[in-house]
Amino acid sequence: MDPSLVHALRRQLQSETGQGVDLVETHISWVLLTPTLAFKLKKPVRLPFVDFSALAARRHFCEEELRLNRILAPDLYLDVRPVCGTCDAPYIGDEGGAAGDAIDYVVRMRRFPDGMLLNERLMSGQLKGAELDDLARTLARFHGDAPVATVASGFGAPEGVEQRVMAALGSLEGACGTARLAALRRWVEGKVQGLRMAWLLRQRTGAVRECHGDLHLANVVRLDGRLQPFDCIEFDPSLRCIDVMSDVAFLTMDLKAHGHTDLAFRFLDRYLEHSGDHEGLPVLRFYEVYLALVRAQVASLRGASGEGHPDEGHPGVEDYLLCAEDIVRRAERSPRLLITHGLSGSGKSTVAAQLLELAGAVRVRSDVERKRLFGLPALAHSADHALDIYTTEATRRTFARLAEAARIALQAGYPVIVDATFLCHAERAAFHALAASLRLPFAILDLRASPAQLRRRIASRQAGDLDASEASPAVLERQFAFQEPLDAQERAMAISVETEMRPDAASLCALWMAGT
Template identity: 60%
Template sequence: MPAAITHTVEMKLHISAAVAADRTLVTALRERLQSDTGQPVSLVETHISWVLLTSKLAYKLKKPVALGFVDFRSLAARKHFCEEEVRLNRRLAPSLYVGVVPICGTTQAPHLGDGEPMDFAVCMRRFPEDALLCSLLPAGRLQEGQLEQFAQRLAVFHEKAQMAAPDSTFGTPAQVGRPVVDALARLRAGGGARCPSDLQAWVFEQKRALRTAWLERQRHGAVRECHGDLHLANVVLLDGRLTAFDCIEFDPSLRWIDVMSDVAFLTMDLKAHGRADLAFRFLDAYLQHSGDYAGVPVLRFYEVYRALVRPLVCRLRARTGADACLPSEPDYLACAAELARTAHGTPRLMITYGLSGSGKSTMAAALLAPAGAIRIRSDVERKRLFGLGVQQRSADRHAEIYSQEATRRTFARLAECARTALQAGYPVIVDAAFLRRDERLAFRALAAELRVPFSILHCRAAEAQLRRRVAARDAEGSDASEATLAVLERQLATYEPLGRDECAFALEVATDDPVDVASLGARWLARSH
């Protein structure tokens, strides 16, 4: 037998023996915990870990395995990666991760605490399994606003996360493209469902087309130390807030990634589970708080990549004897194919038009899901230009922020973001008052330049309704808009109505009563001019 094969066989036998020994340890530790607590302790097994669940705590032990992407065979490695797991996950879930605990004693009689460690475990607060986002969704227990609030916290996390060094290989075209091609090859080699040939062709075409974008993303600090594994089963409702946990600790290249790769995992998983509406709400909230519209062109590629990896993880779990994948696991390969198929959809541009309180932002937000659109808000981008947060009041800087020059810069920013998203193949909604004809004409010209259909969403409501809405919103202070009753009165006196030439592009909606959003969306998407 050749030496290389002999070495491989011996290594596999060594790993199998180590796993068997540690399985004995886990069984004995489970019995010890049951004896100590007087309550049942359950065991959950993945392809790289065992998790012992007591009534209040969870103890996660790493298997002594080497699977190519992980190598936990040595005690030092398991200790190191337990510590890394706690350090990294405390960035997003500090209250969930208690710490690293040593496992002492013997394999047959282990205990937690003092002594010479023979292994280590990550100790966490236990949470109910039905608190996971993958359980909340089908049960209808996700409350309005929770996903948007999570998107905001993720944007803040990404902003504070450490950037990859300029000379790093993280986020380079070679590093981004290689795992996607590898995933395709492994899916082909593994048998079962075949990767559609057009999906493979799309991946290779995108590798070429996005090369410059990836280089720009890396150069401008978009590659950071992220979560890396942000699917629905790694987000939990904890103390009333959605919280991400169980990030990638074992491979820096899977964690030091473009922030859009993090976002894409969750948007893909929501789409795969039939909740594209929530995917676009999450994306909209993330983009508003991050301003990272430059990342939209690479989003779809990362979504496809994430969808290709999920079947491989399920296959690996089954091969390594871990707990089987859930019966409700969606068809991720079909999701990847659909994402690639619709990547070059029908981009189109819509601008909103209406007085403050007419429902422009409400209608724009409602159209995101049926249209699969990207929204850009003038109220948000204006504040971003001056370093203010989405809901931060401008206070004594009001005159500066709402000057003519600030307005010019704001609309230039809106046009830049709209151009980027349109060229990436997405429908775009620019959410602004657009009460001046020259502002509307500039975006009509942009649509003509890019040869995409152009529409004006004309929102109107009775003046008494406008005043009620503006006063209530101003008093609440929870929206990006800072329009007051005085602002509304000025608008009523100075706005420029749509010209006859513009009416051909208008979709008019009265928002005093509920609006049939599905019908409105269908009317918009049916337009070809």
């Protein structure tokens, strides 16, 4: 497509609407913005990673963009329309118009208001934690429903992962110098061999799926009251058919690059709650580092072309490199295990949620994992499904899963919080033994509140119906009777918290991190 066609089409749209039409340009597309609609045209480029040179290819990839993005943003993507007429006098044709009349194609979309992108909402202080929670649930559902890539396809294979990260490093070394990236290259090279079996296992167990592929913060928009990912990769299935943890890593990495490590771990916690994919934690940090290198590479290219705006609060090359280095430093810290202890309503899940954001920790929650064993989502009520999920055998299986997930996260290098009542000494002892077997610090977060306060919280939680816990007043009364208090040895390992008033989460985090 000749750029003159774009400008002629812009003039035509201005004539039709009677208002100004903005033009946004990237290295592979043009986007024309009317007051209510966006028209995206693919440039007729042939690059190492994309070939839009033929009209048929541009039509195909417009249709692919529509198909793929309607899954996550169905109300944003409207249709594919032909561009008809001549280069001097073009117009947007009807959907499904005769192919012979088309001189090019556009993806027609709704235009969303300025300031609605996730990175914009984050920088303006408008982003709400509940929006991220909903996005995590959306992404987990999307990944769960996404087509699985076969092993024969080669997608997600260790060789492909290694090739891409080395290419990103090589490109950046040309821009930043070998010395600047030497430490990151050593870390990457050390991890490539160590993660080979993990990548093969992920590939063979269905973790490689048709994902978004480009899930940075500027590709998520708040539309119709919720965050919706858009602009996924349509032009190269090898960049889209990836480990689901690579999609997660793109968002967590970019939140960290924007200075919000706390929100990155909040998002990860909610994603794991809905997906149960703790087995993906061993590869998460590697993908975060790789994707930080990718975004640094993009920022470098944009800076060279005059497109970059790091001075306006957007991360630049150095920001993403510092992000990658910080992720590596965190990976080198010693993980540790914390279990909660307290009656239902004592504030375990509330305090654990605060701690995981401050400590950069992974949480494993009994209320969630118990339901998952029976195929129930976190907020489901087991009674509605005529299931008894609180038998002795169900509890044994639940704590076995908690231990398994905690071990995976600890061995992946994360601090771990196991969120359960832990009212029985044997249950606490089993997790103390797990930490000892890994030679890691162990602590108990002992949460207390008055019986009256516990009863009020249980009643309030039941009325709200927005928590995974199914504890009822009757359950609480039984807990009063059978709980086994901490013994002297356990009290020496405990961080005690009275939750009648709001606990100081930062002080609790400091105490946990200082423990040995």
